[in-house]
Amino acid sequence: MVTLYLLEELNAQLRPIILRMRPGTRVVSNSFSMGDWEPDQVIRVGSHTGYLWTVPAVAAGQWALQGLDRRGPALLQLTQRHQRLGGSLAWGSQVQPLLGTRIDGAQLHFSFINADGQLQAAKLQVQGQNLTGELVGPYGMVEIQPEVVKVSGQKVAD
Numbered sequence: 001m002v003t004l005y006l007l008e009e010l011n012a013q014l015r016p017i018i019l020r021m022r023p024g025t026r027v028v029s030n031s032f033s034m035g036d037w038e039p040d041q042v043i044r045v046g047s048h049t050g051y052l053w054t055v056p057a058v059a060a061g062q063w064a065l066q067g068l069d070r071r072g073p074a075l076l077q078l079t080q081r082h083q084r085l086g087g088s089l090a091w092g093s094q095v096q097p098l099l100g101t102r103i104d105g106a107q108l109h110f111s112f113i114n115a116d117g118q119l120q121a122a123k124l125q126v127q128g129q130n131l132t133g134e135l136v137g138p139y140g141m142v143e144i145q146p147e148v149v150k151v152s153g154q155k156v157a158d
Contacts, residue, residue, distance in 0.1 A: 004029040011035070019082070023057035023126065024105030037082045040104075056083040057106040057126035065089075065131065065153035068122070069114040076131075076153065085110075108133070122151060129155040 002018060002025065004011055012035040018027055029051045033039065039051040060080035068074045071091040078087040078101075085101040089112050099111040099119070106126045114120040124133030131153040 001025070002027045004032070006032060008032045008035060018053075019055060021055045023055055025055040027053040027055065029053075038084070040083065054083065054105050056080070056103045057108075059085065059103055059108055059126050060158065061155050062157040063131055063153045064156050065151060067151040068112075068135065069116075069120065071115050075156075124151060124153075131155075 002021070004014070004027065006014070006029075011029060011032055015034050015037055018025075029039075031049055033051055034053070037053065039053050041052040043050040043052070058080070059078050061078060063076040063078070065074045065076050068089070071094070073091075075090040076087065077090070078085055080103075083103055085098075085103055085108075087098045087101060087110070088095050089098060090096075096112060099113075100121075101108075101110040103109070103126070108124045108126055108131070109122070111119055111121045121136045122133060123136060124131045131151070133151050135151055
């Protein structure tokens with residue numbers, strides 16, 4: 001854990017060093033933010049404000065994934081600004097946006113519509129140039145029956 005009680009300008013100067021720390025490292029600041037790096041949580045007690053960030057893994061780029069669904073290998077494209085992510089999945093020319101994409105430390109979460117038209121949730125661990133994890137679901141308008149499917153992938157481009 002890193003604790004800060006520095007002006008916002010100094011926090012902003014330290015930010016590149018902090019972002020190189022191990023994903024999942026927690027950073028707490030008393031009174032001062034870190035510029036455009038939005039905190040994961042803001043705590044207010046009276047006139048005092050505290051900020052909490054969790055250092056995100058670098059997940060931006062293209063990832064070749066195996067095991068997402070019966071359509072075969074998929075290309076995962078991610079853009080990232082600190083802990084905010086966006087992206088898409090592609091099976092050949094069939095591309096769809098990711099839903100509910102977020103990263104907490106090294107844990108990447110997103111949902112997509114699978115080949116059967118159902119919402120599928122993925123929970124993956126970013127480990128350098130590799131992704132490993134599982135699918136949970138699919139979830140539809142029926143009773144939830146979790147089905148765990150192993151997913152793996154490698155980064156193919158930044």
